[in-house]
Amino acid sequence: MxxxxxxxxxxxxxxxxxxxxxxxxxxxxxxxxxxxxxxxxxxxxxxxxxxxxxxxxxxxxxxxxxxxxxxxxxxxxxxxxxxxxNLEAAANAKLQLNAVKYPVEKAKGNAVKYSRRGE
Amino acid sequence: MxxxxxxxxxxxxxxxxxxxxxxxxxxxxxxxxxxxxxxxxxxxxxxxxxxxxxxxxxxxxxxxxxxxxxxxxxxxxxxxxxxxxNLEAAANAKLQLNAVKYPVEKAKGNAVKYSRRGE
Amino acid sequence: MxxxxxxxxxxxxxxxxxxxxxxxxxxxxxxxxxxxxxxxxxxxxxxxxxxxxxxxxxxxxxxxxxxxxxxxxxxxxxxxxxxxxNLEAAANAKLQLNAVKYPVEKAKGNAVKYSRRGE
Amino acid sequence: MxxxxxxxxxxxxxxxxxxxxxxxxxxxxxxxxxxxxxxxxxxxxxxxxxxxxxxxxxxxxxxxxxxxxxxxxxxxxxxxxxxxxNLEAAANAKLQLNAVKYPVEKAKGNAVKYSRRGE
CATH class of the missing domain: 1.10.287.1080 (MazG-like)
Incomplete structure (x- = not known):
């Protein structure tokens, strides 16, 4: 970056x-x-x-x-x-965190994250 | 970028x-x-x-x-x-605009921009 | 109030x-x-x-x-x-201002206010 | 109200x-x-x-x-x-909640609430 x-x-x-x-x-x-x-x-x-x-x-x-x-x-x-x-490092770290928090197999096809507010 | x-x-x-x-x-x-x-x-x-x-x-x-x-x-x-x-291009364009809007000689030492709200 | x-x-x-x-x-x-x-x-x-x-x-x-x-x-x-x-007075004053700014006959049936951002 | x-x-x-x-x-x-x-x-x-x-x-x-x-x-x-x-009822309810959450004797003279973000 x-x-x-x-x-x-x-x-x-x-x-x-x-x-x-x-x-x-x-x-x-x-x-x-x-x-x-x-x-x-x-x-x-x-x-x-x-x-x-x-x-x-x-x-x-x-x-x-x-x-x-x-x-x-x-x-x-x-x-x-x-x-x-370091914004780039912070954004990448957050993205990795989100990958763990919202695994594809659980997130896909439902909206568990989106049933509550914010993140 | x-x-x-x-x-x-x-x-x-x-x-x-x-x-x-x-x-x-x-x-x-x-x-x-x-x-x-x-x-x-x-x-x-x-x-x-x-x-x-x-x-x-x-x-x-x-x-x-x-x-x-x-x-x-x-x-x-x-x-x-x-x-x-294109965020990078947009940010650079805005920065050039600000350079024209707030020339150093006028902006320095006073706070003309900061006497009003926002930008 | x-x-x-x-x-x-x-x-x-x-x-x-x-x-x-x-x-x-x-x-x-x-x-x-x-x-x-x-x-x-x-x-x-x-x-x-x-x-x-x-x-x-x-x-x-x-x-x-x-x-x-x-x-x-x-x-x-x-x-x-x-x-x-005085919040009540301020809100009433703003409402009167809006009544002048958006007269019924002009505002009704179109969205002139809503074609631009904000108020 | x-x-x-x-x-x-x-x-x-x-x-x-x-x-x-x-x-x-x-x-x-x-x-x-x-x-x-x-x-x-x-x-x-x-x-x-x-x-x-x-x-x-x-x-x-x-x-x-x-x-x-x-x-x-x-x-x-x-x-x-x-x-x-009912905004008035909601605001009064929240104020009562805050009174329990921040009792005078604990809140006074320190800033426990203000050491964290938000409410």
Whole structure:
């Protein structure tokens, strides 16, 4: 995930150049990330599931969604930088955990995970 | 961002193996991402900004934060896959946009961006 | 909204009795409210719109939803108390604003509001 | 909470007049509520805890916060209406639960609740 790491470094320089590190406490970055996730949500809130699919979304809505997703990633990388977290390793670890938690033979064809909230 | 793309492909296979694509509509994935962002937030909500910094966070809190961040990234990648979005390109484009929007000479030493909400 | 005001006063006493005012800054309360909204979201994220309706929700899911909604209201009241906001007046003012923004004759039968994100 | 109930009834009529009930599924209302909570968050994200207090907030920020809080309440009432939930009773029940969970003598002077995430 060299490109991800490169982006993280670039973002750190971007913030340092502007004296923004004082604003970018982990607490504040978590808030900003959550705010962007809320904006992402707003694009989808009145759509049916079918209307939210790639083929059905108007191009300007899709463009807006792409920008909110970029914002979420940028704040995620900024937060990873401030907390010295290796996002790629963390995501891979979580995926391995999920593979154990939801084995194909048990998960397939039923929705045991999806009968409860969250993960 | 080969590793990011590899993770995205692995996640798509993970969902397909479990017949989860019916749950993973873009609308639902945006909700799941936002739910994980909310869980991330909860780790920070009662901390002072100083307590949220790397040196001050208890290791189990940091571990929890890392896991929520992994969840956010996994749903972001799943959503990018369903909407055929190139996350790396989108993040780079947004960063270039921000560079124009917040030039160093104007942004430095004041907090014009930070006097208003959001971005 | 006497009962709402009474609840707000009771909550203020609850926090004071426990020395929790230092945690209950407006910033932190907004985070806590948003975290609870995220938990509410998680109950709905994998449901179809039809499955989210009153007649279709399992009773334990409905119970969980009710508790998250109570949490959202409690934090909203706590925040209103800290910022000296009259929630009832604010909600009525917003409703009047919406009546002007979305007149029946224009809003009915089309979804102009719902063709864009948010409000 | 007669005024709250009155507002809930008024909102139901407002939606019915505009044929909006098809958009107002519980799933969609939970998303809209969470989106508004995200907008509320954005007002606070770059502020210090001190800057978020009543005396320190600029009046236009306070006005914006009040409007987002109104939006959260309106969607909460709409959702309560669709799920036939008595919000006042639910909030009172939760408060009683919290009184048992956090007795004054144990909660006071330490922050046992606040050493973990969420509630």
């Amino acid at each position: 060299d490109a991800l790491k490169a982006l993280q470094t670039e973002l750190a320089a971007f913030a340092a150049d502007r004296d923004w590190d004082k604003f970018h406490t982990p607490k504040n970055l978590a808030m900003a990330l959550s705010g962007e996730a809320g904006e992402l949500l707003e694009h989808f809130q009145w759509l049916t599931p079918e209307q939210s699919e790639l083929g059905a979304l108007p191009s300007d809505t899709l463009q807006g969604i792409e920008e909110e997703m970029a914002d979420v990633l940028l704040y995620l990388l900024r937060l990873a930088d401030r907390l010295n977290i | 080969d590793a990011l793309k590899a993770l995205q492909t692995e996640l798509a296979a993970f969902a397909a193996d479990r017949d989860w694509d019916k749950f993973h509509t873009p609308k639902n994935l945006a909700m799941a991402l936002s739910g994980e962002a909310g869980e991330l937030l909860e780790h920070f909500q009662w901390l002072t900004p100083e307590q949220s910094e790397l040196g001050a966070l208890p290791s189990d809190t940091l571990q929890g934060i890392e896991e929520e961040m992994a969840d956010v990234l996994l749903y972001l990648l799943r959503l990018a896959d369903r909407l055929n979005i | 006497d009962a709402l005001k009474a609840l707000q006063t009771e909550l203020a006493a609850f926090a004071a009795d426990r020395d929790w005012d230092k945690f209950h800054t407006p910033k932190n309360l907004a985070m806590a409210l948003s975290g609870e909204a995220g938990e509410l979201l998680e109950h709905f994220q994998w449901l179809t719109p039809e499955q989210s309706e009153l007649g279709a929700l399992p009773s334990d899911t409905l119970q969980g939803i009710e508790e998250e909604m109570a949490d959202v209201l409690l934090y909203l009241l706590r925040l209103a108390d800290r910022l000296n906001i | 007669d005024a709250l109930k009155a507002l809930q009834t008024e909102l139901a009529a407002f939606a019915a007049d505009r044929d909006w009930d098809k958009f107002h599924t519980p799933k969609n209302l939970a998303m809209a509520l969470s989106g508004e909570a995200g907008e509320l968050l954005e007002h606070f994200q770059w502020l210090t805890p001190e800057q978020s207090e009543l005396g320190a907030l600029p009046s236009d920020t306070l006005q914006g916060i009040e409007e987002e809080m109104a939006d959260v309440l309106l969607y909460l009432l709409r959702l309560a209406d669709r799920l036939n939930i």
